[in-house]
Amino acid sequence: MSFYDSILAGISLVGNVDAFLSLFIGIVVGVIGGAIPGLSATMAVALTLPFTFPMQPINGILLLLGVYKGGIFGGSIPAILIKTPGTPASSATILDGYPLAEKGQAGKALGMALWASCTADVVSNLSLILFAGWLASFALNFGPPEFFALIFFSLTIIAGVSGDSLLRGTLSAVAGLILATVGLDLVYGTNRFTFGDSNLMGGLNFIAVLIGLFAIPEVIAMAWDPTGHLGKARSLGKSWVTFREYKDSFFSIIRGSIIGVILGSIPGIGAAPSAFLSYSEARRTSKNKENFGKGEIEGVAAAEAGNNGVAGATLIPLLALGVPGDVITAIIIGAFMIHGLQPGPMMFVLNVDIIYGLFIGLIVSSVMLFAVGSVAIRAFRYVADVPKRILMPAVLVLCIYGVFAVNNNMFDVGVMFAMGWLGYLMVRTRIPAAPFLIAFILGPLLEDNFRQSMLMSGGDVSVFVRGPITWAFWTFSIIALFAIYKSIRNAKTA
Amino acid sequence: MLKVLFKGLNRWLGVFTLIFSAFFAFYAIPNWVYSPSNIRNIVLSPTFWPYVLAGILAFSGVALIITKQTPSTDQDTPAPAIGGMRPYMRLVILAIIMGSTMYLLPRLGMVWTTMLTFVATAFFFGTRYPKAAVVSAILVPLILYAFFAHVAGVAIPQGNFVRLP
Numbered sequence: 001m002s003f004y005d006s007i008l009a010g011i012s013l014v015g016n017v018d019a020f021l022s023l024f025i026g027i028v029v030g031v032i033g034g035a036i037p038g039l040s041a042t043m044a045v046a047l048t049l050p051f052t053f054p055m056q057p058i059n060g061i062l063l064l065l066g067v068y069k070g071g072i073f074g075g076s077i078p079a080i081l082i083k084t085p086g087t088p089a090s091s092a093t094i095l096d097g098y099p100l101a102e103k104g105q106a107g108k109a110l111g112m113a114l115w116a117s118c119t120a121d122v123v124s125n126l127s128l129i130l131f132a133g134w135l136a137s138f139a140l141n142f143g144p145p146e147f148f149a150l151i152f153f154s155l156t157i158i159a160g161v162s163g164d165s166l167l168r169g170t171l172s173a174v175a176g177l178i179l180a181t182v183g184l185d186l187v188y189g190t191n192r193f194t195f196g197d198s199n200l201m202g203g204l205n206f207i208a209v210l211i212g213l214f215a216i217p218e219v220i221a222m223a224w225d226p227t228g229h230l231g232k233a234r235s236l237g238k239s240w241v242t243f244r245e246y247k248d249s250f251f252s253i254i255r256g257s258i259i260g261v262i263l264g265s266i267p268g269i270g271a272a273p274s275a276f277l278s279y280s281e282a283r284r285t286s287k288n289k290e291n292f293g294k295g296e297i298e299g300v301a302a303a304e305a306g307n308n309g310v311a312g313a314t315l316i317p318l319l320a321l322g323v324p325g326d327v328i329t330a331i332i333i334g335a336f337m338i339h340g341l342q343p344g345p346m347m348f349v350l351n352v353d354i355i356y357g358l359f360i361g362l363i364v365s366s367v368m369l370f371a372v373g374s375v376a377i378r379a380f381r382y383v384a385d386v387p388k389r390i391l392m393p394a395v396l397v398l399c400i401y402g403v404f405a406v407n408n409n410m411f412d413v414g415v416m417f418a419m420g421w422l423g424y425l426m427v428r429t430r431i432p433a434a435p436f437l438i439a440f441i442l443g444p445l446l447e448d449n450f451r452q453s454m455l456m457s458g459g460d461v462s463v464f465v466r467g468p469i470t471w472a473f474w475t476f477s478i479i480a481l482f483a484i485y486k487s488i489r490n491a492k493t494a
Numbered sequence: 495m496l497k498v499l500f501k502g503l504n505r506w507l508g509v510f511t512l513i514f515s516a517f518f519a520f521y522a523i524p525n526w527v528y529s530p531s532n533i534r535n536i537v538l539s540p541t542f543w544p545y546v547l548a549g550i551l552a553f554s555g556v557a558l559i560i561t562k563q564t565p566s567t568d569q570d571t572p573a574p575a576i577g578g579m580r581p582y583m584r585l586v587i588l589a590i591i592m593g594s595t596m597y598l599l600p601r602l603g604m605v606w607t608t609m610l611t612f613v614a615t616a617f618f619f620g621t622r623y624p625k626a627a628v629v630s631a632i633l634v635p636l637i638l639y640a641f642f643a644h645v646a647g648v649a650i651p652q653g654n655f656v657r658l659p
Contacts (some may be wrong), residue, residue, distance in 0.1 A: 054646035167504065167561060171511060171554050176517070178547050185540035190528040192540055219615070223588040224581050226619045390627050393632050395617040397608040400595070401638040405648045410599055417592045429507060447543045459535040 009357025025067020050402030062249025094169025216420025260309015278306025603653025
């Protein structure tokens with residue numbers, strides 16, 4: 001199929017009201033979810049996932065991508081207004097956004113956040129369109145040993161999402177890998193940790209584990225401290241961002257977008273480090289560097305460009321290699337699987353219409369994000385007024401319905417509750433949940449490709465270094481492990 | 495109590511991890527993973543991968559014990575709003591609500607059970623808007639039922655008593 005045919009196939013798939021409505025609703029939900037501290041973009045994507053079950057695959061995935069993009073922007077609203085990032089990605093936005101709000105210029109900060117987010121989003125989407133296909137065509141040469149080396153490299157993601165302790169991150173990841181072994185053995189079909197229960201033979205339901213780990217701990221945390229969330233939204237002020245201010249910050253926005261694209265396309269780094277790197281680069285080179293941290297509009301632009309630049313780029317490894325770039329794309333992989341799609345190089349051959357449909361939808365999403373974001377900035381104070389002590393019971397009920405709907409199985413609801421308590425215990429013991437989830441997804445792939453490679457080679461381990469692709473991934477893994485070791489040493493000496 | 499625990503958090507986690515890895519390697523895998531007896535290559539056995547994980551787990555446990563015990567900053571750890579055992583009691587009550595939900599779901603049906611769960615949690619959390627909580631408790635499960643049962647085609651459990659269309 002030619003490039004032109006592929007675009008036409010994509011247009012025929014998304015050229016209808018349903019697709020764009022799904023995307024629009026997704027962005028609205030994402031902005032609201034991201035704007036409510038404690039809900040987060042991750043949780044918003046997780047809670048939206050069950051609603052995609054009855055939808056066409058392309059519409060369901062567009063809905064989730066809308067939530068993802070809206071959520072990343074939405075997180076900047078409470079970061080600026082109440083100094084509480086709605087998502088971790090918005091942490092850097094606080095540095096200058098909140099001081100601007102203190103000066104009565106919250107509207108200006110939010111306006112710049114929106115402009116920078118949408119610009120970065122366009123850059124990120126274009127990068128996805130340009131590079132994902134190329135990477136996928138390269139990945140078509142992969143066999144099980146190459147995939148094993150790639151997934152091993154992807155597990156270095158865990159360092160990026162481990163928070164303040166790599167060891168606790170590793171512990172979390174190993175727990176995820178162990179949980180992923182539950183079910184029938186991939187080669188021999190024998191039972192592993194099923195305890196004779198047929199519910200466990202297919203393994204633990206991914207959605208139940210995911211929602212349990214990310215949504216239920218918030219409900220439990222509410223029981224621990226029912227009044228800890230109380231905060232006040234402030235007024236927007238009368239000043240709004242001008243085109244001149246946008247033009248003055250344009251270079252920082254583009255640089256932040258590129259930083260976001262580069263870091264986003266490497267699995268595991270995520271939006272928060274990208275935002276901080278973009279911010280620090282803007283501060284280093286700005287002529288107003290002494291004003292950074294005190295309410296510099298360029299600081300808001302750089303931080304937001306950094307975190308939104310990641311949103312499209314994380315889909316590059318997802319679509320091209322079938323490897324999640326961060327936690328949210330790990331959830332989105334679940335949506336692909338539920339709709340019978342397997343992200344990866346073969347998707348560019350078998351489902352090229354969906355790939356190009358997604359590309360078209362993503363381009364449109366930047367425009368929609370701008371429209372929805374403009375309204376959301378003004379409407380946030382009403383959204384923030386939703387009492388959290390009513391919101392959380394609603395989240396709990398939604399989780400029950402959503403998890404049950406995956407397999408029409410009450411057992412999954414029990415798994416969700418159990419995982420919720422485990423997730424809360426992890427929060428309390430400061431064990432990050434993200435490595436658990438990523439390992440839970442990648443674990444079966446890692447084992448499957450390992451055993452397939454060993455079957456292919458008759459037990460000869462040299463199959464794992466059989467060609468330049470495997471060498472490249474082992475080299476990347478060694479570099480990543482060395483970088484992790486170095487960062488730990490630097491942190492200790494600091 | 496928490497501060498004492500977190501003072502040596504990694505050590506506690508390390509000890510627990512080591513105990514669990516020993517249990518996993520010496521009891522769980524031999525008893526709960528079934529491997530055909532005619533496997534020629536050990537790496538293809540269904541038990542191989544779990545044993546590798548048990549090894550990594552043990553290694554992580556040792557590393558957690560011998561690593562420098564970082565003091566807690568308490569920034570990521572939610573502090574209890576009210577001291578003493580009351581926060582723990584609230585956790586127990588929430589666990590009871592969740593357990594009751596699981597018990598009632600197949601008996602009362604999903605809609606009625608989740609209505610009760612909604613009301614129970616909202617009042618348990620001390621909502622300042624009781625009327626809004628009750629209205630939401632009725633509407634949210636009904637809307638979700640309508641979506642999942644009539645749009646998504648999911649067979650939502652109806653229970654043994656009142657059945658919805």
